[in-house]
Amino acid sequence: MTLVRRHPMALALLALVLLSALQPLPALVDAATGAPPADADLVRPTAYTALAPLSNVLDALTFLSLGRAWALLIEWALALAAWGALRRGTLRQRLGRALFGPLALAALGGAALMLPRPVPRLVTADSSLTVIDYHAHTDASHDGRPGWTAEDLAAWHEAQGFAASYVTDHNVVFRRPIEHPIRLLPGVEWSVYREHILALGPVRPIDRARYNRDARALGALFAELHHQGALGVASLPEYWLNGWDDLEGFVADSVDGFEIVNCAPKALAFSTARRGAVAQLAAARDLLVVGASDNHGWGKVTCAWNLSSPSAHGYAANHVLARSIALAQGDWEPWTAAYTQPWLMLRSLSSSERSSWVTWILVILIYRAVPRRAGDPGGIGILARSLEMFRVRGPRA
Numbered sequence: 234m235t236l237v238r239r240h241p242m243a244l245a246l247l248a249l250v251l252l253s254a255l256q257p258l259p260a261l262v263d264a265a266t267g268a269p270p271a272d273a274d275l276v277r278p279t280a281y282t283a284l285a286p287l288s289n290v291l292d293a294l295t296f297l298s299l300g301r302a303w304a305l306l307i308e309w310a311l312a313l314a315a316w317g318a319l320r321r322g323t324l325r326q327r328l329g330r331a332l333f334g335p336l337a338l339a340a341l342g343g344a345a346l347m348l349p350r351p352v353p354r355l356v357t358a359d360s361s362l363t364v365i366d367y368h369a370h371t372d373a374s375h376d377g378r379p380g381w382t383a384e385d386l387a388a389w390h391e392a393q394g395f396a397a398s399y400v401t402d403h404n405v406v407f408r409r410p411i412e413h414p415i416r417l418l419p420g421v422e423w424s425v426y427r428e429h430i431l432a433l434g435p436v437r438p439i440d441r442a443r444y445n446r447d448a449r450a451l452g453a454l455f456a457e458l459h460h461q462g463a464l465g466v467a468s469l470p471e472y473w474l475n476g477w478d479d480l481e482g483f484v485a486d487s488v489d490g491f492e493i494v495n496c497a498p499k500a501l502a503f504s505t506a507r508r509g510a511v512a513q514l515a516a517a518r519d520l521l522v523v524g525a526s527d528n529h530g531w532g533k534v535t536c537a538w539n540l541s542s543p544s545a546h547g548y549a550a551n552h553v554l555a556r557s558i559a560l561a562q563g564d565w566e567p568w569t570a571a572y573t574q575p576w577l578m579l580r581s582l583s584s585s586e587r588s589s590w591v592t593w594i595l596v597i598l599i600y601r602a603v604p605r606r607a608g609d610p611g612g613i614g615i616l617a618r619s620l621e622m623f624r625v626r627g628p629r630a
């Protein structure tokens with residue numbers, strides 16, 4: 234009881250980590266069906282799992298829609314500031330504590346964007362499938378991270394299990410032959426009349442003004458791309474925000490497919506219901522559905538991978554796999570992010586990640602709970618002594 238009174242936060246967290254296992258979410262799902270994939274798995278490096286509380290929190294911060302990211306940061310910053318200010322102490326101590334929480338939160342946000350760290354990797358058992366990304370940027374894009382080269386992009390993809398990626402900078406054709414560490418394929422992301430269209434394959438520059446006048450003019454772009462030998466895929470969030478009422482118009486204009494997952498914060502608010510509607514349309518018209526990291530050089534993890542079968546065409550040619558938390562969070566109102574994002578994160582833990590969380594909480598709890606002898610400095614010595622208490626006593630020699 235004393236333990237509960239003295240360490241309510243740690244014990245509440247422990248309870249949540251254990252309770253969330255009763256409502257588990259698979260870490261990875263097929264984005265079109267919502268079911269766990271049969272032919273692929275998410276492999277977490279040992280260091281990722283050993284540091285699971287940090288790894289999972291940074292991933293969960295990466296997979297937030299823009300609205301939810303703002304809501305979560307503001308709500309948590311206010312709560313931490315209030316908690317710091319209301320604790321007992323001198324005015325100076327309370328001010329310091331009130332500032333510390335929000336600053337630590339900002340540091341976590343920065344770490345999600347930039348901290349080098351171990352990342353999960355997609356592994357497929359089927360060697361006929363290629364793990365591929367259809368949409369990613371370098372610093373040739375106006376909004377790419379400065380200094381983010383094609384080589385950096387290839388290394389980022391390789392760490393996460395990709396064998397290939399199209400490079401689709403904004404209105405800048407990519408055609409450099411890069412084979413290592415993964416294959417980078419030629420492409421471009423054309424901004425034309427309120428839409429972003431991925432052009433994939435042997436692309437050439439176009440006269441964008443010709444396709445910029447209105448939706449009718451834009452429709453002619455697909456014939457031009459096909460003439461070049463390239464595919465044209467409608468990108469998120471633009472076709473959802475600006476063209477949702479006329480998806481059939483895209484189909485009539487010979488679009489080759491639709492993104493159904495895009496990991497950019499602007500696109501992560503796309504709901505499961507809308508994704509289902511697009512997948513259904515694509516299946517009926519035998520069009521591609523694709524997932525996109527839409528990486529711009531920020532963040533260490535992708536929320537989506539594709540399993541591409543070179544022998545198939547249309548809808549069957551590609552399967553989109555995604556982190557379940559990234560898809561599920563898009564169904565929640567932004568203002569709920571402060572509690573729904575942590576809960577989705579805990580629900581999607583693997584058993585080894587959950588064990589790691591429990592171990593970290595217990596180690597810190599023991600460290601904090603063992604009374605210090607008068608005059609003892611805090612430190613590892615206390616932890617060692619507390620672990621001593623838990624040691625199984627063997628027969629004495």
Ligand SMILES: [Zn+2]
Pocket residue numbers: 368369370401422527
């Ligand atoms: Zn993009």
